[in-house]
Structure formats: structure tokens, C-alpha cells
Amino acid sequence: MPVAPERTVTAPAPDRAPEGAPDPSGRRPAARIRSLLSARETPVVGALVVTLLGAGLFVDMFATGRNIDFLVLSVAAIALMALPMTLIVITSEIDLSVASTLALSSATLGVLWESGVPIETALWICLAVGAALGAFNGFLVTVCGLPSLAVTIGTMALYRGLAYVLLGDRAVASYPRDWVGGVRAPFLGVEGLPWIAVAILLLSAAFGVLLHATAFGRSLFDIGNNDEAARFTGVSVRWTKFWLFTLSGVVASGAGVFWTLQYGTSRADTAFGLELQVVAAVLLGGVSIFGGVGSILGVMSGVVLLGAIRNALQLFGISSEVLQIVTGLILIASVVTPNLVARTRARRAPAPAPGPVPASAPSPASAPTKGEAP
Template structure:
């Protein structure tokens, strides 16, 4: 009776999949969409610290953090919205209308603690209006939020006109810029943003709700058939964006100690630029909180370094626009380059003719 050969090669074959898995994970890490922005952030921080006078001082770092805090706050819900394939361009106008509302309420003698809650409710209503128009009326979010961007800004001018409210309590105004535990360069708002970013990261990357957001962005019809409440999800995301933008408006008002209708004009451009720069696809389905927060800090670092060089605000606006264009164009170019380098399926060779058969008809 023949003896079966010993299977000495089995251990080697069993270990091979683990090696390939580790290699694929390493390649995925190196090719992640947020890897370039994280690397650029490290280079920008090191370059600015070495070659820009006063950049690495505690006072300037404090200024840098305060200047990007509102952008970082609004970028968090914007990340979730863009991942689902939508966009909210009304965030800066929501901030301005919140600031104007707070000013009117304070002038009317309403306690500031009560006024803050009313402002958050106003922000929720503004975001819910966006969500209603997008999900119930079926209108495109780009057109809707361009319209509400003008509407909310106009309402802010209705409330305040060209005047400013600057009589807020000194304790509240100073508290908005106060350092956390007395640490210079670390205002308390930075800790609040980090905590909120961690919460958004857990929601997006470690829960079923977060996975459903990627499903909606990749294919909302398939997500709907799989049981995901697409319309309700988008509605609540727009409402959340309104609440967070209102919170950013409260912080902005108390940070500068004044309410104006023209406050934060054009800030939505920086929010969108930071989100796209952080690796979130404008077409939806791709993105991470780490990448977006890195994009916010990178954009803020570049603008801060240019300001220390004495660059005018007009040039800073041009730089922001160029970064926004680059953040949209670069991923598409990279995707095309990767697709061109990957070998496609080769066409099957024609079978050799069988000499025993006749000529094909």
C-alpha cells in the first residue's frame, strides 16, 4: 500500500497569510489619505518653528489656537456631512447670526446664561431648516446652504445692522481666552476641541452609526435598502452642524468681546478647505477626524506664519483658495496615477486551433 507523503510544507503555508496581512496593513497605513496632511503638518510646524521669528513662543501659540478654534469646531460636523456626500456652506453665517442674537438678547437684559441656551436653540433651528430642505424637499445641499448662507447673514444684519454690541461681562470675555490650568499656550477651548474631536472620532470610526455614514456616502440607495435611515441621518447631521456652529459663534463673540453682523465673513471657506485638505473626499464615503484636525492645524499654521511675515489678508485669502483647489485636485490626480500604475486584467489569449477540427465557419 503506498504511503501518503508527509505534509511538511503546511506550516510555511499557514504562516504566509499573516505576513501578507501585515504587509498590506503597512501599505494601507502609508497610503492613507490623511498621511500626506499629517506629514505636511509636521514639516510646517518644524519649518515655522525654526525659520519664523516668534512662532514658537507661548503667546503666539495661544493666538494660533484661538484663531483656529471656531474653524475646528465647525469642521467636526462638516466632516460627517461631507462623508455622506453633502455640504453645509451656511456655518459661518450661522455663527454670525448666533453672535447677533446673543448681542440682542444681552441688550434686552436677558441673563447671559439664559441667552446662551437660546442661541444654541437658534443654531439647532437653523441647522434643522437646512436638513428639512435637503431631506424632505429633496433639494441639493450645495444650493440650499448657499441660499441659507445669504439668508442667515441677512438676518444678522436685520438684528444688528452696522452697529456692534460690546458690553459683555468681563468675566465671560476673559474666560473665553483663559488658559487651561494656567498653562501658557493652552487655552481651555483647545481642550474642549480635543475632547469633542475624540467624541466625533469614536462616533465615526467605532460605531455602527459612523459606518452607516460611509455607506451613505458611497451609495445612499444601497444604504437605504440595507436599512439605514438615510434621510433622518442627514437631517440630524445638519441639525448638529447648526448647534456646533452656534457654539462656535458663542465662543467667537466672547473671545473678541463683541457682536457684529459681519463677523466671521468668509470663514466657511476655511472650514471647507480644512476638511478637504484633511483627506475627506468631496464626493463622500472617505474621511477621518484625524485628517481633518490635522488639516485645520496645517491651514492655521500656514496662515499664522504668513501673518508673522507681514503678509496681507488679501494674500492670505488667495492662499486659502489655492489650498482648497489643491485639496480637491490632488487626490484625484493621485488616484489616476495609482490606477495607471496598477496592471489591469490582461485579455485572454486566443486558444490555439485544434488540428483535428475543420476550419471555423
């Protein structure tokens, strides 16, 4: 007698939102908010907003167009040099020679202009000099295998010394007025918006896309986290670092040209100690000194925050010595605070639950004793 086949009744699957649709329970937006609040650049962005609002309300003349123009021009060179510095520090390296490269570029421009070289040609020569200086740093770090900290401390003194060889104690201040005035000119006639601010915004967007939206940018984070693992995945660690140092030299040289035309003079002691502010802005912006972490948004926020604090203190009549102390304290805080937060989170993290005991492993009670048959 034929037997009817069994019918399997399948329980209806629970309601589930299609993939990509917002979670009706609201947990996904909450998770995104928590992720946003826990990002390394969030504190500096929040501090920047609070600083700008507080200084605008309580510091006289801070929110005027003339002071904003002064603030932008005062941080322009720092912002330019901070962009490639961000990429370098993410790979767990550092370049402390940027301010000396700026000074040597300024001295080179002064010597060329005194020699009768057209200023348009002199600008390109300065950029080529900056590329050579950065490539020299990259060669010592990548080919010779020397630590970037020691290398760039040495080239910081070397490049500054070469600037003194070119100019000595004298200054060159005979640049064309249209070039000097054009550097400080407002963009489209808007007071408080010099054209260099627009250039920095465009460069920041370009560096942001390069770092966060390209395979090259992702390789920088891989190098900073573990350069050996990055090498096994096909990343050319040496060439990547070499071109980053070269890029840093080119941008620092461009910042030197801007600095020279902004102030209308070339001196060997130009931007002395400015590398401290560049590093402070990068670390304040959430880039880890150990590499592998960072963002362009955080660094640019750190640049503006550091400049706004210094500008507000200057309006209060604080001396330059105190401003240097404040910069040092901010630098120390930007290094120490993320480490303290990471250690606190590690201590508060719950201990991992013990895994299940494998079924094949005999329990102590059932294990045979010596001399007993299993």
C-alpha cells in the same frame, strides 16, 4: 485472501504561523506601512509636522507661548465647525451656511443680552436657534430633495441677512468681563493651552469614535459611496442627513457664542467668509468632496496646518488679501491633487489578465462549418 488496506501517507503541511501571530517573513508589517503611507491623511499630517518645525525654526516669535495661544484661538471656531462638516461631506453633502449661522447666533446673543436676558439663558437659546437653522437646512435637503450646495448657498445669504436685521451696523460689546476673560483663560495656567483647545480635543475624540468605531459612522461612508445601496441595507439616509445638518447648526451656533465672547463683541458681519476656511480645512484633511472617504485625524491636521500657514505668513507681514489668495489656492489644490493621484494610480495599474477559455466552448478550428455534420 484478505487484502490489507492501503495506507495513505500525508505529506507534512508547510510551517505556518498561527492566525493572529506576526508574519515571520515581515510582509505584514511592510503591508501595514504601505497602507499607512498611502492613506489620504498621511500627506497632511506630514505637511503639518514639517510646517510646525520649519516655522518654529525660521519664523521669529512663532514658537512662543503667546503666539501658540493666538494660533489656537484663531482656529478654534474653524475646528469646531469642521467636525460636523466632516460627517456631512463624507455623505457627499455640504453645508456652506455655517459662518452665517455663527453670525446669526452672535447677533442673537447680543440682542438677548441687551434685553436683559441672563447670559446663561441666552447661551441655551442661541444653541436652540442653531438647531432650528440646521434643521431647516436638513428639511430642504432631505424632505424637499434639494441639493445641499444650492440650499446652503441660499441659507448662507438668508441667515446673514437675519443677523443684519437683528443688529444692523451696530455692535454689542458690554458682555461680562469674567465671561470674556474666561474664554481666553489658559487651561490649568499653562501658557499656550487655552481651555478651548482641551474642549476641541475631547470633541475630536468623540467625533472620531462616532465616525470610525460605530455602526452609525460606518453608515455615513456607505451613504457617501452609494446612498441607494445604503438604503437597501437598512440605513435611514434621510434621517441621517437631517440630524447631521441639525448637528452642524448646533455646533456652528456654539462656535458663534465662543467667537462672541472671545472678541467681546457681537456684529452682523462676524466671521464673514469663514466657511471657505472650514471647507478648505476639511478637504485639505483628506475628505473627498465626492463623499465616502475621510477621517477626523486628517481634518484636525488640516485645520491646524491651514492656521499655522496663515499665522506664519502674518508674522512675515503678509497682507490679509494675500492670505485669502493662499487659502483659495490651498482649497483648489486639496480638491485637484487627490483626483490627479487617483488617475495616475489607475493608469499605472496593470491590466487584468485574460481569463481561461471555457472547456465547453469549441475552438474556431474545431467548430463545424455550415453544412458539415458535427
